[in-house]
Amino acid sequence: MTIPRIIKKGEFAHKDLVSMEQLTEKEIYLILDKARMFKEISLRNIKKVPALKGKTVVNLFFEPSTRTRTSFEIAAKRLSADIVNITSSASAVVKGETLLDTAQTLMAMKPDFMIIRHSFSGSALYLSKIVSASVLNAGDGLHEHPTQALLDMYTMKEYKNRLEGLKVAIVGDIAHSRVARSNIIGLNKVKADVMLVGPKTLIPTGIEKMNVKVSHDLKEAVSWADVVMMLRIQLERLTEGLFPTIREYSMLYGLNKEILKNLRKDAIIMHPGPINRNVEISPDVVNDKRCVILNQVENGVAVRMAVLFLLRGAEKVSIEQ
Amino acid sequence: MKESNKVILKGEEIRQLISQIAEKIISRYGKDADRLSLVGIRTGGVYLMERIHKILKKKLKTDIPKGIVDITLYRDDIDSSLSKPEVGETELLFDVNDKYIILIDDVLFTGRTIRAAIDVIIDFGRPKKIEVAVLVDRGHREIPVYAEFVGYRIETRENDRVNVVFTEEGKRKEDAVILEKGEKKL
Numbered sequence: 121m122t123i124p125r126i127i128k129k130g131e132f133a134h135k136d137l138v139s140m141e142q143l144t145e146k147e148i149y150l151i152l153d154k155a156r157m158f159k160e161i162s163l164r165n166i167k168k169v170p171a172l173k174g175k176t177v178v179n180l181f182f183e184p185s186t187r188t189r190t191s192f193e194i195a196a197k198r199l200s201a202d203i204v205n206i207t208s209s210a211s212a213v214v215k216g217e218t219l220l221d222t223a224q225t226l227m228a229m230k231p232d233f234m235i236i237r238h239s240f241s242g243s244a245l246y247l248s249k250i251v252s253a254s255v256l257n258a259g260d261g262l263h264e265h266p267t268q269a270l271l272d273m274y275t276m277k278e279y280k281n282r283l284e285g286l287k288v289a290i291v292g293d294i295a296h297s298r299v300a301r302s303n304i305i306g307l308n309k310v311k312a313d314v315m316l317v318g319p320k321t322l323i324p325t326g327i328e329k330m331n332v333k334v335s336h337d338l339k340e341a342v343s344w345a346d347v348v349m350m351l352r353i354q355l356e357r358l359t360e361g362l363f364p365t366i367r368e369y370s371m372l373y374g375l376n377k378e379i380l381k382n383l384r385k386d387a388i389i390m391h392p393g394p395i396n397r398n399v400e401i402s403p404d405v406v407n408d409k410r411c412v413i414l415n416q417v418e419n420g421v422a423v424r425m426a427v428l429f430l431l432r433g434a435e436k437v438s439i440e441q
Numbered sequence: 442m443k444e445s446n447k448v449i450l451k452g453e454e455i456r457q458l459i460s461q462i463a464e465k466i467i468s469r470y471g472k473d474a475d476r477l478s479l480v481g482i483r484t485g486g487v488y489l490m491e492r493i494h495k496i497l498k499k500k501l502k503t504d505i506p507k508g509i510v511d512i513t514l515y516r517d518d519i520d521s522s523l524s525k526p527e528v529g530e531t532e533l534l535f536d537v538n539d540k541y542i543i544l545i546d547d548v549l550f551t552g553r554t555i556r557a558a559i560d561v562i563i564d565f566g567r568p569k570k571i572e573v574a575v576l577v578d579r580g581h582r583e584i585p586v587y588a589e590f591v592g593y594r595i596e597t598r599e600n601d602r603v604n605v606v607f608t609e610e611g612k613r614k615e616d617a618v619i620l621e622k623g624e625k626k627l
Contacts, residue, residue, distance in 0.1 A: 157511070157530050166564040171514040199514075429514075 126252055132430040136248040136255040139264045140305040148309060152274050154426035155419070161198055162421055171429055172199035175232040180222075181258070182208040182238040187393055187417060188258050188268070192235050195424035201233070219243065220250060227251050233428065236260070254431040259298055268392055269302035271423040273310070275416050276347050279388050283310040289341040291317040291373060292351030292400055293362075295324050299392045300351060304330050317341040318373055321362040338373050343382040349390040350375055350400045366399055376402040388412050450593060450618040455576070458592035459489065462574055463496035465590050470541055471501060476569065478506040478540045482558050483529045485547030488607040489576055493545065506535035510544075515557035537566040543590070547605035549575040552586030577618055579603045598623055 126135040132150060134142065143151075161169055177196040181189050189205065196203045206226075213222060219238070226234065234253045236244050241261030248255035259265040277283055288307055294300045294316050307314050308331050315333040316323055323334055335341045342348055353369060363369045375389065383389070389401075389411040397403050405411060450458070470477045479497070481490025487509055494507050511529035513519070544558055555573055562571060574590035579597040597603060600623030606613050 160530055160532075164565060168564070169514040170560070171519060432519075 128431075128433070130433070134431065136244075136257075137266055137427055137431060138244045138248055138255065138257045140266045140269050140302045140309070141264070143266075143306070143309070145309045145311075148270070148273065148306060151270055151423065151426050151430065152277060154430060155270075155274050155422040158198075158425040158429070159419065159422035161425070162418070167198050168200055169198065170200045172196065172201035172232075172432060175199075175201040175432065176230065177201045177203040177233040177235065177428070178226055178231045178253075179203060179205045179258075180226070180234055180236045181206065182213065182236070182243075183259065185237055185258070187420070188237065188265075191417070191420040192256070192258060192267075192424050195421050195428060196233070198421070199425055199428055201428070204231075219247065223247055223251050227253065233431070256427065256431070261298065262296055262301070263298055264302045264305075265298040266302050266306075267420070267424055267427060268299050269306040270427070271416055271420040272299075272303055272349065272390060272392070273306055274419045274423050275390065275412055276312075276388070278415070278419070279412060280346055280386075283307070283312050286312040286347060287315070287345050288312055288347040288349060289315045289317055289335075289345040290349045290351065291338060291341065291375070293322045293353055293357060294318055294327070294351070295322050296354060296357065297351050303349065304332055308332075315341055315344065319363055319369070322357075338375070339379055339382055342375075342379055343384075346384070346387050347390060348375065348383065348387065349392075350395075351392065352394060353396055353400050355396070355399075370399050374398075374400055374402060375405050377404050380405060380408065383410065385410075390416060393417070445622040447620045447622070448617050449595065449620050450577075450616075452615040452617075455592075455616040455618065458576060459492050460496055462576075462590045462592050463493050463500070466493070466543060466574065467497065467500055470543075473541060474501045474503050474505060476539065476541050477543070478508065478535060478537070479543050479545060480508045480510055480533070480558070480562065482544065482546040482554060483509055483511045485605055485607075486545045488609045489547055489574075489605075490545040491609075492607075493543075493574070506540075508533040508535065508537075510558050510561040512554060512557035512561060515560050517553060517557070531561060533562070533565050537562060537568045540568045542568045542571045543574050544571055545574045547576050547607075548603050549573070549578045549586070549588050549591070550581055550603070552582045552584035555586045555588075556584050576605055577603055593618070595620070600624065 128135045161167060179189055179192055193203050231253050235256045235258050236247050237258040238260050241263035244255055244257035244260045257266055280286055290300050304314055315335055317335045317338055387410055391413050395401050479490050479494050481487035498504055509532045511531045559571055573588040575588050576592040578588055578591045578594045581599050602621040604619045606617045608616055
């Protein structure tokens with residue numbers, strides 16, 4: 121099989137965005153800076169620029185998603201790209217087709233970008249190596265979700281005007297969260313302080329090696345933080361016996377009015393969504409002025425536009441092996 | 442500065458040319474000042490737009506709307522311009538519908554920049570009229586674009602470069618238009 125070698129030059133010399141791990145601090149700031157420019161486009165009367173005119177984007181989602189898929193779709197459309205959505209339940213995957221075969225079939229139709237969400241960690245990296253299209257990781261198993269981390273960091277920077285030295289508490293199921301992982305890696309690169317909060321069963325042992333603090337006391341973390349990022353508790357974890365009941369979890373690690381009294385006035389509350397009201401976050405917290413969940417969604421479109429724009433223009437050079 | 446570079450206009454000459462452009466705009470649109478607006482093309486056109494705006498403000502005694510367009514995302518060579526994808530913000534905060542818009546750039550060359558800038562403006566609405574004002578027209582149009590208000594016309598070779606340096610950039614103490622001679626084609 122001939123694997124095309126891809127040469128991508130310029131200030132953002134990546135064919136794919138698979139992880140936060142691959143990015144330098146400078147590249148993270150480059151994406152955030154470009155996103156600021158793209159945000160303005162969504163406020164226009166005609167929300168479209170011709171930057172990716174004639175490019176084809178395939179949204180390949182093997183896991184359910186509303187906001188990420190829609191966000192990527194809107195981002196691509198506002199850049200004038202054509203986008204095709206493929207969800208696993210409606211594809212040949214249910215007939216037993218492998219990812220390799222699906223990818224090669226799609227590549228025969230010459231897309232320029234492939235956005236993948238898959239329950240296997242490493243699937244995005246694998247795809248990036250077998251296709252010549254630019255691959256964007258929209259979440260791969262427990263590994264990473266880089267555009268979520270980028271939009272989170274964009275939102276933090278927008279509200280707090282800085283990332284360096286910013287105190288970020290990430291609360292909840294750290295062990296199963298690719299959002300947490302991407303944020304920890306990204307925030308470390310820009311020299312923010314990260315504290316992970318949750319029950320011992322949901323925080324991997326030895327995670328301090330990722331240069332983070334660990335706390336099991338939400339109140340303490342909330343009074344320390346500039347940013348409190350709540351993670352969704354995946355209800356299916358309950359059957360694994362990682363915590364006794366939803367009610368107990370909510371009492372100890374749910375963000376409610378009472379705990380909120382310890383949060384600084386200029387701090388912000390974030391959540392990657394979808395939220396479980398009354399589990400990790402109570403309805404009055406969602407309505408708090410410091411809660412920026414919908415701003416995260418808005419910024420998601422701008423950040424994804426910036427990433428698509430920066431990844432464009434890879435030159436494909438086929439080399440016979 | 443390289444030996445092949447030649448300052449063709451500077452300081453006072455440039456100031457006069459800009460004020461002539463402003464005068465022409467006033468004589469044509471002075472009575473419609475409430476519908477007039479200036480739009481500069483990032484980055485060179487912005488300094489010129491600000492200068493013209495200042496003169497118009499003084500003479501017309503009204504603060505006409507001004508805006509900035511960034512054409513990066515509208516370029517027709519966007520795939521090959523990877524070395525400098527400097528996306529800047531477009532700021533068109535006024536309603537462009539039914540306005541007389543003077544689109545301003547420092548140098549008019551192929552016309553492709555103007556084409557892209559017109560596309561940006563039209564994405565914001567439907568102006569009554571768009572006209573172009575430039576400090577220097579150096580010829581070699583590749584697209585049928587015409588500038589209504591021109592400060593200075595100069596014959597150039599296609600591979601020459603014409604740079605306008607305004608003091609606002611902080612690179613020189615005096616405004617200058619510099620002609621950088623390209624290699625002679627064999």
